[in-house]
Amino acid sequence: MTRSGLIAPGLIGLILAGWEGAVKIWAVPVFILPPPSRILETAVIQAPQILPHAAVTGAEICLGIFLALITAIPLAVAMFAKPMVEKTLSPFLVASQAIPVFALAPLLVIWLGYGMASKVFMAWIIIFFPITVSLLQGLKSCDPEYRTLFTLMGASFFKTLTLLYWPWALPQFFAGLRVGVSVATIGAVIGEWVGAQQGLGFLMIQSNARLQTPLVFAAILWLAAMGLILWTLVGLLEKNIITWKS
């Protein structure tokens, strides 16, 4: 590992050590701020209790990503192909992001119930926007000289899309997907806070009410780990698909 690669882990270690020390020195009660060692311990020991909740939240996030992909890709392509579609839909797209998900969450629970559907929906709203916007941007960034070449080769829109525009836009698509998966946890957890019977967000609310603060932190730790895993998976996928240098 290079020297600069050591800075981040070193800094995290320093913060955790400071936290651990401060909590011990000033004898902060565990229910206010547990030391990192206690959080880690809880996250591991309570794993059998946390795991089913994590599985639910994970499933919500994955379903949200899946829905976002199958809606964002056709939408971006349609907006790219027909400027009319972009003109018509972009106000709605922006509005969907201007309304905070927090504001929608209670309504979604009323409409879609306490089960997974309302959380999946929430994750979907959050994820599909960055994917759509960056994919559209990527499609539009195609060099016009390549377009001319394809026109002169008599290529149909579909052929040009699959052979030129789509591969051209892939790096930006992945950038959007990475943003999407890193905020996906937010949507699911907010949904679970407002009303749920399981999931990490539900566990956090429950533990919070019982002042089981270490468990709240442990749930957050699990959530962060899931986000990190998703991020890494997208990175691996990108590396395996985009093997060329532009």
Place this chain on the structure above:
Amino acid sequence: MLQVTDLAKYYHGQPVFSGVDLDLPAGRFQILLGPSGCGKTTLFNTLTGVIPKDAGTITWQDEPVPHLGNLCAYMHQKDLLLPWFSLMDNALLPARTRGKDMAAARDRAGQLLIRLGLGGYEFHRPDQVSGGMRQRCALVRTLMFDRDLILLDEPLSALDAITRQRQQHLLLLLQTEFAKTILMITHDVDEALLLADDIFVLTPMPMGISRQIKLDLPKPRAFDDPHLLRTKADILAHLVKGEAA
């Protein structure tokens, strides 16, 4: 084979060019020679229908046509190879976009790649080969259009001087071996003298053909051919004069 009469293109009421006449017989290599930025690429885009023409007629084999978009092959200064495809797949693009018989196209592309010195590199990606090799692959792709007329838009100007000399011979092959009819634009006087049967010297702003020079010397030609050197001095003087006027 190709006649263009009175072709014009305007931007905001100002002519980029007007009254352009061309007469290109089959098998001939004609070069439009002019300074950078004089509207040569606009002329090509108008000929191929990428942008609409404002006046004039284009006649192809005695039939009037709106543009040459589906009649010519086209090669650009940039190689325009797709970085995600191998050289072979890049060469196959014209066949693929037009839904041709891929097995036959693959055979032909393979032969052409070997003919232009890319044998053994068929499955390399563009970023794994040199600039000259990429340009040769672009030449193979141009041949794979399977069209009699080829438009070359400064095809060699992105290459270094040494590579460029080698590629000039390959451009000659288009005429001598593949019997193509060629219309090329360039700002390089030497290149024009080495390759062309006819040189049209262009004036800038608005672009127009100020002079036509016929060169009936055999090819390949030597740089130091006295007739070429005299013609070169003549053209340069003419270009500088045009610039001053």
